[in-house]
Amino acid sequence: MRHRSSRWVKVLACTAALAATAATTAACGSSDDSGKTADGKIELTLATFNExxxxxxxxxYEAAHSDVKIVHRKTGKSDAHHQNLYTKLAAGSGLSDVEAVEExxxxxxxxxxxxxxxxxxxGPSGLDTNRWVKWKVDSATDKNGHLIGYGTDIGPLAMCYRKDLLEAANLPTDPAAVKxxxxxxDKYFAAGERFTTAGTGKAWFDSGAQIFNAMVNQEEQGYYDKDDKLVVTSNPVIKEDWNQVTSAISKGLSAKLPFGQPEWTTGAKNSAFATKTCPSWMLGVITESAGPENKGKWEVIDAFPEGGGNWGGSFLTVPKQSKHPKEAAELAAWLTAPEQQVKAFSTAGTFPSQVEALSSPELQAMTNEYFNGVKAGELFAKQAQAFDKAQYKGPASGQLQDEVFANALQAVEQGKSSDEGWTQAVENAEKVAK
Amino acid sequence: MTSDTTRIASGRGLEPRPPVRDLPPTTGDDGGDPSRSWRYRLSRLDVKFSPYLFIAPFFLIFALAGLFPLLYTAYTSLYEWTLGANDDAEFIGLGNYVELFSDAQFWNALLNTFSIFLLSTVPQVIVAVLLAALLNTALRGRVAWRMGVLLPYVASLVALAIIFSNLFGEQYGLINTLLQAIGVDPVQWQADRFSSHVAIATMVNWRWTGYNALIVLAAMQAIPREVHEAALVDGAGVMRRFFSITLPMLRPTIIFVVVTSTIGGLQIFTEPKLFDPNSGGGGGSDGQYQTVVLYMYQQGFLNQDVGYGSAIAWVLFLIIIVIAGINFLITRRIAGTGEAK
Structure with a gap:
């Protein structure tokens, strides 16, 4: 059936191409068919999103490889890029030689x-996968031990907090005590209770989903077991984490502001919450959202409950559709080498996933003005090495996290009981994973 | 064969007809001059088939871009088919439909769709007609007013949705801030089912009322002045003329507006999609405002369950036909007793 469906899609695509203008015909010329340009160069396409x-x-790379021409397809938004990826995977054609994939x-x-x-x-034979932090490689390795993506950047987790709000609630603010x-x-939630009972009218964290995701991702086993069986109900730690977070919500620890929404931004500006789970890129988000009036009030510290975690970062993959897989893999390997990722870090601020790059002087020297001149590069490099396990992720893990459980936790924040929310989460999880 | 005057006189108006050429009489010497007969036949073919050729591009493109996807969706809906999965799709007959009718989330989505549809279409059409009546009076700066009502339609839908999401924000939204300022409890625009429908319907109405008003206005201006003048002479007041002349004579237009609003309203997607803070296809934390199209999107494109998504699409298609038909009949009745046919 799959073959038949992909043929249908091809027929459709061809007819559409026939009906289209001369521009399309030109683009379907020789370069696409053989993957070579008119002057005999190998043409490699590279598809990325954001920056x-x-x-x-x-x-x-082109200067060093006179026989290679690279076409860079940039998509503004991650969602659009990945939708395109899935559609063309299903269609069986149309993908770039190197495709970026977000965590x-x-x-x-x-x-x-x-x-x-x-x-x-x-990939190039001499390539040593130890050049990446271990969990980055593990997370892109499938069940059969195949490595399908080279790591580009990561989002190691630290904690951000509002020093002034902690002070106002009579909580300790010296680094050792905060750590x-x-x-x-347990200590995080206990501190949160002390914070909210102090009566500042502020919440401890932004939304329950942000905490719950970090907790679940730290567990030995997440939503799936290694046979891709959904274990939401049989894995006891999920329910334990759920209970902890929903109990915190019921005690008023949550500002009930889903991350990434206008309300969250306004909340950050209005100092609605005192702590935030903070991947490296979050510093920029907080700077933008909380605005100049809160400059110097936010701190980031090299601590995270139960060790660490990761949120964000990408991989470069080479789909089987590629006509020049070896050359494509070589390009991907070169781009993800420590030297290159340090340069990418300097231009676009993508935090490198390579061990050597983490200790590079450029990265170590990075400071952040908004967060009181903290040595952010050094701090997040340390957090990147603070944990070493990558949890096994099943086919719908991403959706379970971002849609099913995030929604259920929001429903609890909107007034559902913990048990009702759990029932909703389990029902939807089974539906998504079916 | 060349005289059409009788037809025009007797028919229901001018029907589109092929161009008429000066052709030799049909009776007589066909076989006489071979070349002449050949040209004659070509001419005949021209007259007979050219019109079809001219309209063919539309139907070809429609078949390709409209009919084929429609039928292919029906075909897809008979399979358990996961987009791009490693295993093959499996034929399950009407399995997806059977599952759909016992799927609580589908009924929830259907109910939400109807609720939002009623909250948007009904006020929209009524306000559009009243607005058109106002615009049809001797206003100062008429063109500016008429342009003005179309502005919301010109603005980008995404921008509108973002602005409205800000207005309807639960904690920092402008509307709740105003409500609190006058001592009213803030409304849970996201969490509460009915409130979320009101918020979304407001977005729809904001955008479409002006557009519909202009269509109705155009029809209003086509009503002959003589009819109004005659009524005026007979002593009919403004209200009487509105209900006895304007409304009945607007009937075809109102039917058009209602049917297009029905189709658009039942397919509502962008507004609830952008109103959702988690930006998936869930339509609120517990599907408070998940519409049928949103559910289809969630199943087909987020869960990649293409077969199930196609089944939802087909059921929605049938529902729209039925509702549009019912609306057509109701509007015909409501919009009064104008000249029949």
């Missing part, structure tokens, strides 16, 4: 790992 900081690197979409891509090249097999407060979830 990867690769523009200068691409010219550098949140990785589980879906791994579920289709058969349609991607094993980079261990086709202790953020050393485990």
């Amino acid at each position: 990867f900081g690769y523009e200068d690197l691409i010219s550098e 949140g979409h990785l589980s879906k891509v791994l579920a289709r790992s058969g349609q991607f090249n094993d980079l261990k097999e086709i 202790d407060m953020f050393s485990s979830w």
